Amino acid sequence: NAGVTQTPKFRILKIGQSMTLQCTQDMNHNYMYWYRQDPGMGLKLIYYSVGAGITDKGEVPNGYNVSRSTTEDFPLRLELAAPSQTSVYFCASTSGTPSTEAFFGQGTRLTVV
Amino acid sequence: GIQVEQSPPDLILQEGANSTLRCNFSDSVNNLQWFHQNPWGQLINLFYIPSGTKQNGRLSATTVATERYSLLYISSSQTTDSGVYFCAVAMDSSYKLIFGSGTRLLVRP
Numbered sequence: 001n002a003g004v005t006q007t008p009k010f011r012i013l014k015i016g017q018s019m020t021l022q023c024t025q026d027m028n029h030n031y032m033y034w035y036r037q038d039p040g041m042g043l044k045l046i047y048y049s050v051g052a053g054i055t056d057k058g059e060v061p062n063g064y065n066v067s068r069s070t071t072e073d074f075p076l077r078l079e080l081a082a083p084s085q086t087s088v089y090f091c092a093s094t095s096g097t098p099s100t101e102a103f104f105g106q107g108t109r110l111t112v113v
Numbered sequence: 114g115i116q117v118e119q120s121p122p123d124l125i126l127q128e129g130a131n132s133t134l135r136c137n138f139s140d141s142v143n144n145l146q147w148f149h150q151n152p153w154g155q156l157i158n159l160f161y162i163p164s165g166t167k168q169n170g171r172l173s174a175t176t177v178a179t180e181r182y183s184l185l186y187i188s189s190s191q192t193t194d195s196g197v198y199f200c201a202v203a204m205d206s207s208y209k210l211i212f213g214s215g216t217r218l219l220v221r222p
Contacts, residue, residue: 031208042212094208101146101161102210107154
């Protein structure tokens with residue numbers, strides 16, 4: 001049981017490039033989330049999904065897009081990367097039923113230069 | 114939106130000491146979790162505790178939901194306890210977690 005898997009672990013992008021951060025979970029969780037963590041700060045919610053085909057914005061959605069075509073996968077797309085998007089990105093999932101906890105992936109460290 | 118405040122922001126301990134970390138939140142919640150972020154950046158689930166008390170080895174946590182706070186107790190601290198401790202809460206049916214700014218703990222040998 002792998003839990004939440006993120007790829008890649010590290011990436012350097014040039015300004016203006018695009019990329020997709022991959023997230024997959026094997027726990028059959030309906031709810032999935034993307035967070036970013038800037039140095040010395042807590043995590044901020046970018047986008048979330050409560051099921052396949054359903055997505056919604058979090059606190060800091062600008063510059064990002066998501067899709068949720070399957071229960072397992074929740075990719076995060078960065079278009080026209082900017083230095084302000086340099087951060088560590090975490091994907092998480094939960095079943096969405098009461099009394100269940102959220103589980104996080106290992107994170108993707110992204111640097112935009 | 115809901116506010117999550119953690120205290121203290123920084124804490125330095127000698128190995129073997131005990132400590133209490135606090136998390137205050139501004140509204141009713143349906144989820145509260147404590148995480149440890151280790152020096153490699155990995156987030157480790159410590160407790161799922163929207164109410165009540167739980168213990169796991171040297172760590173324990175108590176949430177008093179009616180008074181909107183949670184406490185994380187670390188006893189007989191070890192150098193491996195160093196890192197950042199986050200409290201995160203959710204308050205609606207999306208279960209999206211809102212994080213506090215964390216308590217940075219350094220345990221010295």
